[in-house]
Amino acid sequence: MQQLFTTNNLIFLWEGLKTTLYISTVAILLSLVFGTILGVLRNNGPKPLKWLATTYIEIVRNIPNLLWIYVVFILFKLNSYPAGIVSFTIFTSAAVGEILRGGLNAVAKGQDEAARSQGMNGFQALIYVVLPQALRSMLPAIVSQFTTVIKDTSLLYSVIAIQDLTGKAQILMGRYYASEQVFVLYAFLAVIYFIVNYLLSLFSKWLSRSWVHAR
Template identity: 55%
Template sequence: MIQDILNVLTPTNIAFLMKGLWLTLKLSFIIIILSTVIGTVLAVMRNSKNIILKWIASIYIEFVRNVPNLLWIFTIFLVFQLKSTQAGITAFTVFTSAALAEIIRGGLNAIDHGQTEAGQAQGFTQLQIMQYIVLPQALRKMLPAMISQFVTVIKDTSLLYSVIALQELFGASQILMGRNFETTAVFTLYVTIALIYFVINFGISSFSRFLSKRWDLARE
């Protein structure tokens, strides 16, 4: 059995999996950055006193969040005729930005309104109040939920192989499984990619808890 495992985890196969892992991480990084920026804009719009901006953000967030991400991937890939990488990034950004918008809005709403009034009393503009007073405090409150969403993005990129044939980590493992039909080989590959996903996501979650503890100690 050990020999069977070694026959699967050859340097060539490991290098192929690492190539898939690199694509997974690259896609996730781009999606997270874009979604955070767009989600922040949507959260501010939904909290806006401008009724038009508020309704635009509300309709977008509620509609997108209540449609499965898998359907967004299919729709954007087929309707807009994008390349697989572009379609994957776009679909995930559309979906994740809506989820993050609600997380960010919850964090913003958790900040006492007196903070905003204090900033206005000091002559700050609304942008300065948001940038220097509200967002830094809100980030501490919404970080755990945001990190959880980031972890979801990394895991859910595995959908992209089955839908649009992107050879990310899970896709790379499926290709290798197609070359190795033995039960031991399939089991080895599944365990390997499960461990890779676990190490990455557990590391991110642990870092989030570390930051939260540091911030809690800083407030004491």
């Protein structure tokens, strides 16, 4: 049996991991921005914008992300990397928007009223009082969604041939096809995905504690 974990193979997988983290990070940051806008509009926006945000969220999050990858890549004729980022942003923004709506609804109405009584307008009360409390309560759900983004990047190789971590591993499997080698490679992938997502979970717990102490 040929040696699986050579220096060249580990570098090859590392390049795939960097691609996974790059696409995931950009998509997560964009989704956090657009998802926040969607959630706020759906919860507090003017009626036409509220209807548009609601329609977008309900349509997008009830269609599998795999289909959005196909749609973005084929319909909009984007290159692989932009197509991956855009498709994940489209899907994850809808999920974050729905999570945020639930978080905003969980904040007591009196918080907004108290902020306004201190001279804040509606926008200031939302940004400085209501939204931080909503984010605090929905942080576990957001992190769960973001770990899904990281794991779902494994779809990109089979759809648009992006050589992410899973894609690189599948290429190696074409060279090392013994069943025990395939098993070891899949186990190695599982460990890497676990470590990345576990670190993200630890970060969210640290952030949550920091928010509590800052209150």
